[in-house]
Every structure is written in C-alpha cells, then in structure tokens.
Amino acid sequence: MHSRVPLFAPGDLIGGRYRLEDDVVLAPATQTWLGMDERLKRRVTLRIIPADSPAASLLPAAAARAARIDSRYVLPVLDIVPDRGILAMVTDWTDWPALGYLGREPMSARRAVETTMAIGQALLALDAEGVHHGRLHPDTVHLDGNGQVKLRGAEVDVALHGSGMTARAAARADAAALVGLLYLCLTGTWPEELADPSRRGLIPTIPAPSRLVPDVPSNLNNLTLRAMDEAARGLADVRSLMAALAVALDDMAQRQREATTPGEPRRWRHAGRAAVALGVATIIAGLTMTGITQAAQERAAVGADQAPIRTDDGNLAAPSAAPAVGPTEKAQPIVAMATLDPDGDGSEYPSLLGNIVDGDAGTAWMSKGYYSADIGGKRGVGVVLDLGSDKEVTSLDLQLTGTSTDFSLLVGEAPDGALESFRSVSQTRGAGQSVLVRLPRPTRARAVVIWFTKLSNTANSIGDSGYRAGIRSATVYSTDGTDGTRQ
Known part of the structure; x- marks a missing residue:
C-alpha cells in the first residue's frame, strides 16, 4: 500500500x-x-x-x-x-479559465465549433513536433477571451496516472478526447468514455447531443455522432475532425449570409466559400511552431459586410479582418523597404514595394515569375521591412496574394545587411491570403524580413505560367509604445 x-x-x-x-x-x-x-x-x-x-x-x-x-x-x-x-x-501558472469551467453550460453552435477547432489546432501543432497529450480533459484545456489555447499536462498526465502510452495510442486518445470536448461544448456535459480508452466500448451508449440540447443543429449533431462512432472503433483522427468542423462552420456562415443578404450575387457567395476552403486547408496543412491565426481571420473576413475586392492581378481578395493582437501590442511604422535577392540580380520589382503600405487591398508587391514553386533553385526571395530603430517585435500581420506559400520571418539589426546577417524566428508552411504570425517570444530587432521559400502558382490570376510571391500589406506589431502612424 x-x-x-x-x-x-x-x-x-x-x-x-x-x-x-x-x-x-x-x-x-x-x-x-x-x-x-x-x-x-x-x-x-x-x-x-x-x-x-x-x-x-x-x-x-x-x-x-x-x-x-x-x-x-x-x-x-x-x-x-x-x-x-x-x-x-x-x-x-495560468489564470486563463479551464474549459471545465467555461463548458458548464452549452455554447452556441458557432462558439462550440470554434473552441473545438482552436484546441484541435493546438493538437496539430504539437503533433508536428512529435508530441501528444494522451490524457486530454476539460480541466487540462485553458482558454483566454480571444480563443487562444494552452494545454496543461502534455506528456506528463499519462505518467501521473501511472501508465505509459505509445505515440500512436496517445494520438488516438487525443483525437477521441477532442470529440468529447466538442460534445461538451455543444451540451455542457463531459462524456468520460471518450477520454478513457478502457471505456471505449461504452461510447455507443452516449446520447446524441440533440437529445440533451434540442437546438443543436442537425449537421453538427450528425457530425458528432459520426466522430463518436469513429472514436469507438479507434479510428478518430484530429485532422479529419478539423476538416469536418471547418465545413460545418462554412455552412453556418453561408446560412447567415443568405439570411442577412438574400439578394447577394452568386459569384460573391462562391468567392466567400473559396476563402473559407482556403482557411480549412491552412488549418490542416499549414500549422507552424509560431502559431497562425489565419483560419480565424479568413472566417471573419467571409462574414464581413464588405464584398470581396477585385485586385490588380485578377484575384478576389477577402476584406482584411482586424488581427487578434494583444492589448499591449502596437503597430509599428515601416520607414523603408527593400527587396532581398541574394541568389539573383536583385531586381525583384522594388518599384512595387510602395503597394505594401498604400492601404489599398487591391494592389500588391509581386516578385518576378518563376517556372517552379522552389524559386528556380534559389534559397529564396524576400522583402525587408525597416522599423527605423530596434523594437520588441511580437507578431506580423500579412495579406498575401497566394494560396499556398511557404515563408520564414527573419530579424536583424541592419536593414541593408546580407542574408546571413539575419536570423530566423519562425517558419510558416502553406499560408493563404491572410496570416497573423506570432513569434514564440518578443524579439528585439530593427529589420524584419519576409523570406519566401515556396511560391504560389499565379497562372490563373495574372495570365502567365509562373510562380510568384506577393504581399498586399504588412503590419509589424511590438510592445513598444507608438500610435502606429506611418512616417
């Protein structure tokens, strides 16, 4: 004993x-x-x-x-x-409330889906590092008022329960628990069977969400039942659930648009659905260690009253939503810009850089066209943003032209320095048009470089067969006090 x-x-x-x-x-x-x-x-x-x-x-x-x-x-x-x-x-320690507290009452359908997707995004980010939780529970999930997530007990909660678990088993357990957290958000009831692999056989006895909360939308009720069935058979998968939830969120946004704007032209509806689909792909395939709130921004843009913008390259760009930055973060003036092309002739259209800060979402800086997404074998091409003096950089809000772009954020002290003088602070894969990249920690730097390493195919938008990088706008945030006015 x-x-x-x-x-x-x-x-x-x-x-x-x-x-x-x-x-x-x-x-x-x-x-x-x-x-x-x-x-x-x-x-x-x-x-x-x-x-x-x-x-x-x-x-x-x-x-x-x-x-x-x-x-x-x-x-x-x-x-x-x-x-x-x-x-x-x-x-x-965190003073963010646990989902066990926040989920005591049923949430609205939209909030339930968005909360579950935020947790799923955290799990996918950990999975990309080869890490799993293994004992996910409402009291191990903490959320702030903006939907940001922190998980307690990753790797260690399994040990605290006196057991070991393979990575594959932990991934399955996390997926099943994510289904349970969706159920909790919809009903206010936590189904323990979904979090305990030894009780998997009891999952079919869990009542449908609509039996506990009659106004759960039928598509979400059916989605949850299918996910529970997969969990009971040991087939639950975080990525699959995230994709299904994103489609459900798209359906809700579509119904809301049709209810509020019954005369909306069909071409705008399709453009809106395309923007949401882009967000879905980014959630599933484009997570990075720095954390991207891209999908939430694109969903917000779809629900905005403003119609999509016809741009100078023939694309439809969704209106930009306000980025989810913290109350102490301020936009910093960009005092100068330059292109960075160390493996080329340096002529990546510097004359177009002014389009990044002109406030017009229909214009953009574009790189030269390349015949392959890997920039023709170059290490990359980039744009240098000069902040004028050292700042505690925390995040970067980008509006891009592409639909699947890889880039890194580099920082340094000298805006005119060589590529080797900058250091990488984040990497983003599969980015869509709207991206908020948050640095792992505030980093002091004068120059911020958006360094593209994989380009988007622009054949359908500007009439050529090439791949290009493109930036419509860029806003650097830091904890240094400023009113954000450009100088």
Missing part, C-alpha cells in the same frame, strides 16, 4: 524554493497547489504525489520530455522536486 501525500498548508516551502500559497486540489493520492517560485518571484503550479507511488518512477522521464516542448500551446514543465517523501512537479 502506497503512502498518502502529507497534509501541506499555505506557507510551506517545497524543495527550499517553492512556497505554497493556495490549494487547488486536495486528495489522498495527489495535491495541486498555486505556489510562488521564491527565487524567480513568479507564480507556478505544483502537483504533488507520494514518492513511492507508481507514477513517481515514470514522472521524471516524462517531465524531461515535456520540458523540451517549445510551444505557445503548452504550459511548460519547469522543475521536478523530491522533498520529504513526496515528488513535486512544477509547471507554469
């Missing part, structure tokens, strides 16, 4: 460093506390288990794996501390 966790009290010191402040969960086998790191003076979460529990032998290795995860979607593991017959795992 294993011992219990001793009864701790506020003010107790763990490992000579972490001061307990307030209990969150008190149980015989585990305790969770809000604490203070006395050395760094920051709030932390401590999860305490007996040193002789089965989980204690698994937790250090799992915590070491979790500590290597570098993702904005995860609350990081900071320390493992043995002390007086216990083992304490220290993680970052």
Whole structure:
C-alpha cells in the first residue's frame, strides 16, 4: 500500500524554493497547489504525489520530455522536486479559465465549433513536433477571451496516472478526447468514455447531443455522432475532425449570409466559400511552431459586410479582418523597404514595394515569375521591412496574394545587411491570403524580413505560367509604445 501525500498548508516551502500559497486540489493520492517560485518571484503550479507511488518512477522521464516542448500551446514543465517523501512537479501558472469551467453550460453552435477547432489546432501543432497529450480533459484545456489555447499536462498526465502510452495510442486518445470536448461544448456535459480508452466500448451508449440540447443543429449533431462512432472503433483522427468542423462552420456562415443578404450575387457567395476552403486547408496543412491565426481571420473576413475586392492581378481578395493582437501590442511604422535577392540580380520589382503600405487591398508587391514553386533553385526571395530603430517585435500581420506559400520571418539589426546577417524566428508552411504570425517570444530587432521559400502558382490570376510571391500589406506589431502612424 502506497503512502498518502502529507497534509501541506499555505506557507510551506517545497524543495527550499517553492512556497505554497493556495490549494487547488486536495486528495489522498495527489495535491495541486498555486505556489510562488521564491527565487524567480513568479507564480507556478505544483502537483504533488507520494514518492513511492507508481507514477513517481515514470514522472521524471516524462517531465524531461515535456520540458523540451517549445510551444505557445503548452504550459511548460519547469522543475521536478523530491522533498520529504513526496515528488513535486512544477509547471507554469495560468489564470486563463479551464474549459471545465467555461463548458458548464452549452455554447452556441458557432462558439462550440470554434473552441473545438482552436484546441484541435493546438493538437496539430504539437503533433508536428512529435508530441501528444494522451490524457486530454476539460480541466487540462485553458482558454483566454480571444480563443487562444494552452494545454496543461502534455506528456506528463499519462505518467501521473501511472501508465505509459505509445505515440500512436496517445494520438488516438487525443483525437477521441477532442470529440468529447466538442460534445461538451455543444451540451455542457463531459462524456468520460471518450477520454478513457478502457471505456471505449461504452461510447455507443452516449446520447446524441440533440437529445440533451434540442437546438443543436442537425449537421453538427450528425457530425458528432459520426466522430463518436469513429472514436469507438479507434479510428478518430484530429485532422479529419478539423476538416469536418471547418465545413460545418462554412455552412453556418453561408446560412447567415443568405439570411442577412438574400439578394447577394452568386459569384460573391462562391468567392466567400473559396476563402473559407482556403482557411480549412491552412488549418490542416499549414500549422507552424509560431502559431497562425489565419483560419480565424479568413472566417471573419467571409462574414464581413464588405464584398470581396477585385485586385490588380485578377484575384478576389477577402476584406482584411482586424488581427487578434494583444492589448499591449502596437503597430509599428515601416520607414523603408527593400527587396532581398541574394541568389539573383536583385531586381525583384522594388518599384512595387510602395503597394505594401498604400492601404489599398487591391494592389500588391509581386516578385518576378518563376517556372517552379522552389524559386528556380534559389534559397529564396524576400522583402525587408525597416522599423527605423530596434523594437520588441511580437507578431506580423500579412495579406498575401497566394494560396499556398511557404515563408520564414527573419530579424536583424541592419536593414541593408546580407542574408546571413539575419536570423530566423519562425517558419510558416502553406499560408493563404491572410496570416497573423506570432513569434514564440518578443524579439528585439530593427529589420524584419519576409523570406519566401515556396511560391504560389499565379497562372490563373495574372495570365502567365509562373510562380510568384506577393504581399498586399504588412503590419509589424511590438510592445513598444507608438500610435502606429506611418512616417
């Protein structure tokens, strides 16, 4: 028989460093506390288990794996501390509410889908790094007011339950739990069977969402039932569920447009659906470590009252939605621009750079045409944005011309420097027209480079057979105070 966790009290010191402040969960086998790191003076979460529990032998290795995860979607593991017959795992603290709290009442259909897709986006970003959660639960998902997600317990929650799990099994468990989180958002009820692989046989006994909440749309009800059936057979897949949810979201947006603008020309309806389809493809295939809120922006653009814009290259561009930047982030003036073409002749149409900052969504800077998406074997082509002085850069809002573009963000101190003088801070794959790239952490730099490494085929838009990079607008955000007025 294993011992219990001793009864701790506020003010107790763990490992000579972490001061307990307030209990969150008190149980015989585990305790969770809000604490203070006395050395760094920051709030932390401590999860305490007996040193002789089965989980204690698994937790250090799992915590070491979790500590290597570098993702904005995860609350990081900071320390493992043995002390007086216990083992304490220290993680970052967040005051974002858990979905277990937010989901106590049914959400609207749109909010339920968007919340589930935000969690799915986080899971896909982790999957791209070869990481899974394995024990996803409403209380391990934290959301802020803008729909941003942080997951608690990636890699370590499986160990805390005293078991191991293969990567494939963890991926299946995450997909099944995501179905359960959709069910929770629609009904306010958490189906435990979807989060526990040992209870998979009971999934068919879970009532349909519409039996608990009669006004759940029939398409979402049927989608959830199909996803539950796949989970029961061990076939649930995050990407497939995300694609189905995106189609459902498109249907909701289409019905709303038809209800509010019954005389809307069919060509604009098709253009709107194409923009949403582009967002779907980006969610599934274009996630990066920096995190892209592109799909949400494009869905917002589709729902806007303004009609799509006819551009100078023959494309239809959706109106730009306000980017989801934080309250302390401000747009920075771009004082100068230049093209970067180290493997060519340097003539990537610098005369068109003014189109990036002219405020006209119908104009754009375009690169020269190439016969292949890999820029004819070049390392890349780019545009340098000069901020005039060093800034704490946090994010970049881009409106592009393509439908599947790969690019990196580079930063440096000298706007006129060679390519080697800049360092990469993010990579984006499969970007569509509207992209908000958030840096993993604020980075001080004067110059920001949008460095294209894979171009979009422009044959259907400007009448040639080439591949081009294109930027309609670019806005750099930082935490430096400014009114954002261009100089």
